[in-house]
Amino acid sequence: MTEYFHAVAANTFLQIALAAGLLASVACGVIGSYVVVRRISYIAGGIAHCVLGGMGAAYYLSRVHGLTWLHPLYGAIAAALIAAVIIGIVSLRGRQREDTVIGALWAIGMATGVLFIARTPGYQVELMSYLFGNILMVTSNDLWLLGVLDTVVIGVGLLMYNQLQAVCFDEEFARLRGLNVEFYYILLLCLTALTVVLLISVVGIVMVIALLTLPAAIAGHFCRTLWQLMLASAALCMIFTTAGQALSYTPDLPPGATTIVLAGAAYVIVFAAASLRRRLRSVSAATA
């Protein structure tokens, strides 16, 4: 641990990684809370996996067709937004087959990405870093892009707080108050999509849902309002990403996976403690 802190002071790339983790954590706390209370983690998972299609396409076009300005992150943003809109419309219209369609899009997005990357000459390390994250590869240019994304997501997520809360809590009543429920639903999915893109550089496509939902699931045990839930999940997310980088540094482990294991362990502990407390309480109530 101390070795890590000395290294951070000395190395810019570690500082950038740290900043990227902290930036993504704020959006993760705000949007992750909406995702958890609205119960759309499966949809968020679908969006996340579709992103590989966009990243693969951007990677292919920039390497093979010389579109060097086309950063994989742009491909990720485009794919995430398109996936969010398609999945949103599917889940609004065809209620019965929603999960089938999301599952299909999930796999199709990934398959497209794998094909593009396979046709791109060079090392296949890119695929691994998209799938499992490589926060140490974030450059200072990426950091700017992540900062802009973060600002957009947090800004919209908080400006629309009253509306989004009402739509998540009671969609029908929100509709009766004249809110365009479909618009807010798709908007929420688009914000989720952008948050997924932010988190991909931290933990990668496969593990995004865990970081999006575990902090809010843990915080849900202590929080009484959506506001508190957002603040607490953002704080937890910062702790997990920072601790993940710090703990993985000396033994040279993948930071993304370390972060997720930490978050998962914290969730299991809190869940066990909460159910134990509930059982103790019901026992003491029974004996009283």
Place this chain on the structure above:
Amino acid sequence: MSCTTAETALPSDNAIEIRDLAFSYTNTRVLENVNLIVPRGDYACIVGPNGGGKTTLLRLVLGLLQPDAGRIEVLGTTPRNARHRVGYMPQYVQLDPQFPVRVFDVAMMGRLRGNKFGPFTSADRKVVRDALAQVGLADFARRPFAALSGGQRQRVLIARALACEPELLLLDEPTANLDPLVQDDMNDLLRKLNERLTVILVSHDVGFVAQRVRTVICVNGDATVHAAEDITGDSIRNLYGHDVQMVHHDHSH
């Protein structure tokens, strides 16, 4: 208390006016030949067997469903245009019991408008405080919604409907899932609200409501209106085809 509105709605003496209404879900006709007038100031209850179309009728009046034929007027205009002058209370069991939200914030949702953005004003807060006081929950404003009993949650949802400053209050099964004593409290509250609002509720519990409301609307494919005092065991048997909970809930004082 009534909202001033931009629409040039003709002043109507009726809260609800329905002419020759028909509605079906894909292949099943649920309502046919429904003619119904509920005057302003009425305290009415929609009763009928499950699948008879009570909830469908409510959703048509709210403009959440479109009729296949016929006309619905709510407060002298279309259901959609009337929406913001109608307070709607769903059953609390339809809502996520774990949602992290305070009582005050739930009631505050009644102040939302589709064309209004930004934070709530202090006037909004005052309306919501008044609404919570009216349902007897002024001291519960900062409690988590999830920590309340069923009856209290149901009253929060009435406060949320009142926060809309409605002219017409529509309630879906306000006494369902409540124990009899709490049902009596609910009835007192609704009767008090009826002093200044039109109140229409849906209930499967005929015996309970028949002694308390002014008008009973029996919905079973079509709709027939009875004055509450005319409701007898026979007319209920006709509607349901068998005896219902008339005796079971007869705890009038």
